[in-house]
Amino acid sequence: MPELPEVEALAQFLEKNAVGGVVGRVDIAALSVLKTFDPPITDLQGRDVTGTGRWGKHLGIGCDGLWLITHLSRAGWMRWIDNPNPAPPKPGGKSPLALRIHLFTPEGAMPAIDFTEAGTKKRLAVWLVRDPQEVPGIAKLGPDALAVSEAEFATVLKATSQRVKSALTDQMVLAGVGNAYSDEILHTAKISPFATTGTMSAEKLSALYGVMREVLTDAVDRSVGQDAARLKGEKRSGMRVHARTGLPCPVCGDTVREVAYAERSFQYCATCQTGGRVLADRRMSRLLK
CATH class of the missing domain: 3.20.190.10 (MutM-like, N-terminal)
Known part of the structure; x- marks a missing residue:
């Protein structure tokens, strides 16, 4: 998308x-x-x-x-x-x-x-x-992900008390981020997709805000000026974990893993983001301990 x-x-x-x-x-x-x-x-x-x-x-x-x-x-x-x-x-x-x-x-x-x-x-x-x-x-859109201030970002995320992956992709909370870039943002920020926004510290929210702007700004800079036909390839070329299930994490070398649910899936690195804990594929309906 x-x-x-x-x-x-x-x-x-x-x-x-x-x-x-x-x-x-x-x-x-x-x-x-x-x-x-x-x-x-x-x-x-x-x-x-x-x-x-x-x-x-x-x-x-x-x-x-x-x-x-x-x-x-x-x-x-x-x-x-x-x-x-x-x-x-x-x-x-x-x-x-x-x-x-x-x-x-x-x-x-x-x-x-x-x-x-x-x-x-x-x-x-x-x-x-x-x-x-x-x-x-x-x-119904929330504030734009590249226009929102750090203070507003912290306020809207804390108010949701959702898993951070869900909050970042909820367009009524924050506009513009979808499945792919939320994977990239969370990987770069070294945050688990299942972290709960309501319990995140002010320091972690501040770091997440900075990473979000960095990832999106870099992607915009790489995309703007490209012919429309090339944009999909440009997006794929910049991904570190999204749609790279089974490949090595470019940061630590661990295997990029996947959680699938309904018609979608997301990717993450256990070493970088969850302290080594492997999250079960949602098709198994449980979380590996």
């Missing part, structure tokens, strides 16, 4: 390449992707692209008074197409294309912005609104 660094990079990519253009035809290839009907999606046609924005993991394109907001979810992505097929896509086809926005640029080019989704679980969502706060997920 694209998280704060990738969505920030996509927003800045669109700021550079799409702003100043004019929206042409808008093609809906997956009928389920559009979550609003007023204003209609056809109202985008003929509008200038005036800006971009990011709210947590939501990406926005401003179009002269309207905002096209998308949440890419687990398998969604944005692609910039220099020479799109002029023929409208067939709704309900097997293509991953969900929505295409044709553009006319000041230079006379006619590119398109594609929103795609792999797999069969269609969770990619698009809203057309007059105010981004009309999107339910945006209205």
Whole structure:
């Protein structure tokens, strides 16, 4: 799933390449992707692209008074197409294309912005609104992970009394961090994913805040300026434990381990984070002693 660094990079990519253009035809290839009907999606046609924005993991394109907001979810992505097929896509086809926005640029080019989704679980969502706060997920967001102050960070985490892994990924607590970067943040901070926020000391919360900013800022710096097609690879290349189950920890050499639950999993290093204690895979429904 694209998280704060990738969505920030996509927003800045669109700021550079799409702003100043004019929206042409808008093609809906997956009928389920559009979550609003007023204003209609056809109202985008003929509008200038005036800006971009990011709210947590939501990406926005401003179009002269309207905002096209998308949440890419687990398998969604944005692609910039220099020479799109002029023929409208067939709704309900097997293509991953969900929505295409044709553009006319000041230079006379006619590119398109594609929103795609792999797999069969269609969770990619698009809203057309007059105010981004009309999107339910945006209205409920906690403070942005790169804008929150250290004092506010400590306050919101202490108030949750959740496991720190859950708190970092709860968008109503803190916006922008997902499964991958929370793994990286906790590994760098040497904190167990199962540590409880309500019992964490002020010193540990302060250290966690600093590490969070360091990890996210580094990821943004590596991501911004990359072509949209390269962002996924850039994200994977920077990971130390996430999605590296069975590989050696780059810090201590211990094996990176995994805890799986429901449809997700997270990775950690027992030596670096849990004092050597191995956390059981949740599919076993117990914790190894």
